[in-house]
Amino acid sequence: MASINALLLALAFLLFVSVLASTLSARLGLPLLLLFLVVGMLAGEEGPGGIRFDDLETAMLIGQLALAVILLDGGLRTRVSTFRVAFAPAAILATWGVVATVLLLGGFAIWLFEVDWRVGLLLAAIVGSTDAAAVFSLLRNSGVRLNDRVKATLEIESGANDPMAILLVTVMIQTLMAPGDTDVWSVLRMLLQQFALGLIAGTLGGWVLTRLLSRLRLAEGLYALLIMSGGLMIFAATNALGGSGFLAIYLAGLVVGNRRSHATEHVLRVMDGLAWLAQAGMFLTLGLLVAPSQLVEHAPLSLAMAGFLMFVARPLAVMSCLFMFRFSLRELVYISWVGLRGAVPIVLAIYPLIMDVPNSSLLFVVAFAVVLVSLLVQGATVPVAARALGVVVPPRDEPVDRIEVWVDDHATLDLMEYHVGRRSRAEGMHPDELTRTEAIVGVRCAAVLRNGRLVPLDDTVTLEEGDAVWLIAPDGMAEPLAAAFAAGRDDELSINAGFFGEFTVDPDCPAGDLAAAYGLQLRPDEETLTIRMLIRQRLGRHAVEGDRVRINAFELTVRHTDSHGEIDQVGLKCPRVL
Known part of the structure; x- marks a missing residue:
């Protein structure tokens, strides 16, 4: 009994300290997830806490459960309308983007560590996908509002790229442990099975949960428990059938979150706390697994690996995926930079340890170091980079x-x-x-x-x-x-007016009338278009809030889009007269 009490005291104390230290994390501009990892390391065997924890299977269980809860919460908060904007680019990033990153990073790892090509590719596969926990948390708590195209692409990619990462890790482990049992057709079959079963189970499971929510009358706190337990059932059943449980639970949350009911508000409020608890517990547990001395020993090589991933492999993979979707250069750079690594690489790095793969200890330490560097460098600069690259839009006028x-x-x-x-x-x-x-x-x-x-x-x-x-x-x-x-400002334009323009024009107004009123030059084929059609034609892509079209010295900016993604408000910015 005493040992159980001691364990509970230690776990509660770690969580308590981590939450209290979040104020320091905010002041320093560091991601809270990084703080949880550091607290876990300090509580470990080589830190002041002195806790010896090397139960890999328990760590794997905690990691998988926590990731499932985080993905469920992310799906609940994702609007289907964002899929119209970013589904295609995010889907390519979640598939070919992971493969391209692994190939580039794997080649570098083989040269850097002087290891067998299978080990190098396995290491690259472990850290090759972005992490949903890190992306959801940092983007939604960054204090800046990204344009919908960039935000949706990053969130959908992080929620959907786990199947590809897990497949690549599984294939590389099989190649190392049983080379003769792996061929191209088995890999393709496994990939199709992962995505197909995840898609079907997630959609059907979400529909069932939605029907239950609309019919049942429960105590407020039970709705979230119903959704969480149902989501975990979908996750486990899909994994048991050979599909992607991570994709299934994300899609289940997406279906439930976009079918509003009397229980939606209760679910979101409780799930927010459960998601934070899952993140805290997972990162604290994973932090306990690594010894700081191991990180120091492999620091030079790990830093080189992280640098190549951030500045070469991820940007080239993003460019190869998104060049056809007419993203601006600033958007491409930002999407490349916010390729955040978090709990997923650490959880994937446990697989080789459990299966006793050669060099598995090295793989785990390097993966952990890459995550630390990613959270410290990329995670801490999410809002700064967004402002510097101009991918932010003014915050919406909202209630307190x-x-x-x-x-x-x-x-x-x-x-x-x-x-x-x-x-x-x-x-x-x-x-x-x-x-x-x-x-x-x-x-x-x-x-x-x-x-x-x-x-x-x-x-x-x-x-x-x-x-x-x-x-x-x-x-x-x-x-x-x-x-x-909103407070009035007598001496200068408001933030919204400065960004969108001083005037609002009707998107259904003929572009020719606007050109005639302001003396603008349009091509002959553009004069008969409406302003909405003119913007879409010049952009050559789906318009989102903040998109701009320049006509001479004037700018037309999309102020708002409706629930169907159609432009319903346009701002006009006139040139300053000196």
Whole structure:
């Protein structure tokens, strides 16, 4: 009993310290996942903690379960509309992109480590795929808003490239341990089986879970447990059948998350905490497996491996995959840079250890070092690189807090909190006056807090700077309301106006009329097009928010797209007059 209590105390203490240290991680600009790894290493046998942990099978189990939960949470938060923008490029990155990375990196590893070609390719296969845990976490907590094309490509790639990485690792291990049992046809059959079963099981399983959510009435906290347990069943069953459980559970989450129901809000709130717990537990456990002295011993070669991956193999693989999709050079560079490695390479590196593959200890240490370098260098620069490369768009006007209230199976209301900004349109107004504008309808004020106290909602109350206002509104009112509460700026353009342009034009307006009004030069075949058609024709790809088309000294910028991906707002930026 005493040993069980000691184990629980140690695990709880590690998690507690890691969470508290997250404030330091934020101040230093370091990824929280890196902190969990470092805490695990310090708690290990060679650190102050002195914990001896070498149970590879337990570590593998924890890693697989945690990755499954993280992928489920990622699928729940991914909108199907992003697949219209990035499915094709992400799919190629998740397949050929992994193969290209492994071939390039494998050749370098064979030369660098002077090992058998199979060992070099196995090492490359272990670190060849991006990590869903790292990508989802760092992109969604980076503090910047990426354009949809870049964000969707990175997230879908990381959620779908695990089958290819697992296949390559399995094939290379078989080639090392039983060379005669591996041929091209068996590899292709295994690849097809992984993707096909993962696709079918994930889609059907997600549909079943969606039907259950719409029919069952449970306690709020049980909805997330239902989804998590159902997702893990899909994951395990798909793996047992020889398919990709990781792909299946990601797709199951995608199906459930895009079929909104009365339980959606409860599921997302609880799953957020479960995903963080999974990430923390997984990285702490994996950190316990490695000894710092081993990292120091192989540091020069590991740094060379990580550098070649970040600056040569990943960029060349990305260029070979995306050159046909007309990504801008800035987007290609950013996608290349955010090829984050995380828990997946470490979990894959455990396979050779369990199977006693030659040089397996070296493979594990180098993979661990590559992950550390990736999180430290690439992970810490995710927001800086996004701003430097110009792939960010201004943050949407959003409420401070938002609670979705289901009043029926097909009807919802939003309870939203806003703060009155200085010189905003809302300042000096009675709360009910907000409903009298053309853009804002069906809104009711539930409460006004001033200095932490409720303000009586009588006819004399007016909103003041700093007031917290709670409003009940139908779906779709969040952004118009946020614009009414946003602080005004008298001396310069707002961030949105500076990015999108001072004027908004109708995308259905004929481009020829706009050209005539501003003296713009268009090609003859463009004058009969609408502005929406003109933008799409010049871009030559699916338009997303933030895409720009330059006409003489003027710029047309996509301000917003609807749920079908069609342009419904366009900004016009005029040249500055000196």
